[in-house]
Amino acid sequence: MNQKNNLIIGLIIAGVVVMSANVDADPRDFVEGLPNIGIMLQEITEVDSSLFVTALWAMLETIQMAFIGTVVGVAIALPLSLLAARNLNRKFVYVPIRALLAATRTFPSILWAILFVIIVGLGPFAGVLAIIMYTVGFIAKLQYEAIEAVDADPMDAVGAIGVSKLQLIRFVVLPESASHLLSQILYIFDYNIRQTSILGLVGAGGIGFYIINYIKFFEYGKAAVFMLVVLVTVLIIDWVSVRIRDKYIVKSQRGMQVKV
């Protein structure tokens, strides 16, 4: 431990204290508020099971929204990622596409949802559009990075045959980056389910609409039913993605398991 390290640590701690005061983050409020957790927990245990059917339907709507958003988003993202990859395009193509993609990522999906509620009105459609926007920005970025990381050797070997660029994409770029894409789709679907669950906060459909309303009226027991359904759904989807990942991704990346 030298003095310089101590000074840096001291400065960081001082920074946290000063900034906490600035944003009014007072730990005493937290301690005073602790008993509220007890009240909330007690009310949450008074689960209103009659709402389960409603919650399941709301969850189904959420899953459908996330599914549409993911599929359409990926379908739009894929050609954009091909245009944004530096190893496939000239600068005047990939620079504007990248700028566009960066712009779509600037807003979290909840802000897109607010925007689309204004445009198409309240309801799930606004939520779907928000999910699409976020998915496009996210998947296209990860995918063009994966495309740029595609091994140069096959590109070189197949390019030397004198094939067209589309053929190069179809036979080298897509197969070589497919496992990345699958992995990213699984991740974004999982993420979109969780995102769609809160888009209801701004009136863009899905299960979040119920959760926010029950919480507003302090009906924690009712909100709990919906939150429980979200939790279980996310766990199931997580479990399914792990299965898919194991089956299609881990194997091909290790390249070891020989099936006869």
Added chain:
Amino acid sequence: MQEQKGSSSPSISTLSIVQMNDISASYDSKSYVLKDIRMSIHRGSNYAIVGQSGSGKSTLLRLINGMMNPSKGKIMVDYQTPSTSDKKFKSLMHKIGYIPQNLGLIKNSTVLENVLIGALPRVSGFNSFFKKFSDVEIDNAKKIIKQVGLEGKAERKVYMLSGGEKRRVAIARALVQKPEIILADEIVSELDHVTAREIMDVLAEAQATMNLTAIMVHHDLQLALEYADRVAVIKEGEKILEIGVEGDKIVDFQSGNYTQREILEMFSGEPEE
């Protein structure tokens, strides 16, 4: 018909499929990878280029298929100057099978899919997008897969194959191009002696039956002399000699300053890849 032109060069160029006149190449402006290379490779021959790592051998192959341009000198491949942006040369590229050192296979695709890549120049953009190949092409690809010794493995994914089998896939991909020239960059140097010779036999047989020109880069002079008609030895970017085997004699085609023993010594005692 007895009339001849002044020099003998026209008759040489009709024989040779690759002609290099004082070629130099560099990746930066500071140093040359290749210096003043003169080379004449005859149509239908089995030509080997031997040299140590970093001697510029791979660059030579990339000059032939136009993946790189020389900084000085003139190169002619089948009477054309290699250039990937030239439409006319592109149709020649379809006929040049290139097997880089790392083979450049698509790991997650099957053997058949990899091999069919060689047929892509003959497939329309629309059909290739849906990976639709004609029955003729598929039959031909399967025939070549059998020819290189991979019968029954057409549907296997490439990542499941052994090193020797992967090389056979790369050879098959090149052969499906119906090539006039095959360029192979040290494709057997990482294999054991037996497997290396098996692979070389596959190539030699294809070269003889399909009447193509094989230009192969090797690390191992012994192996090169075993299979090639002519061997060019490259050292630090310069061709120091060109030799050939006639019977059991090694014939020097360029007045090099090295004896046969010196040449072999140059390559012995360096078994690393």
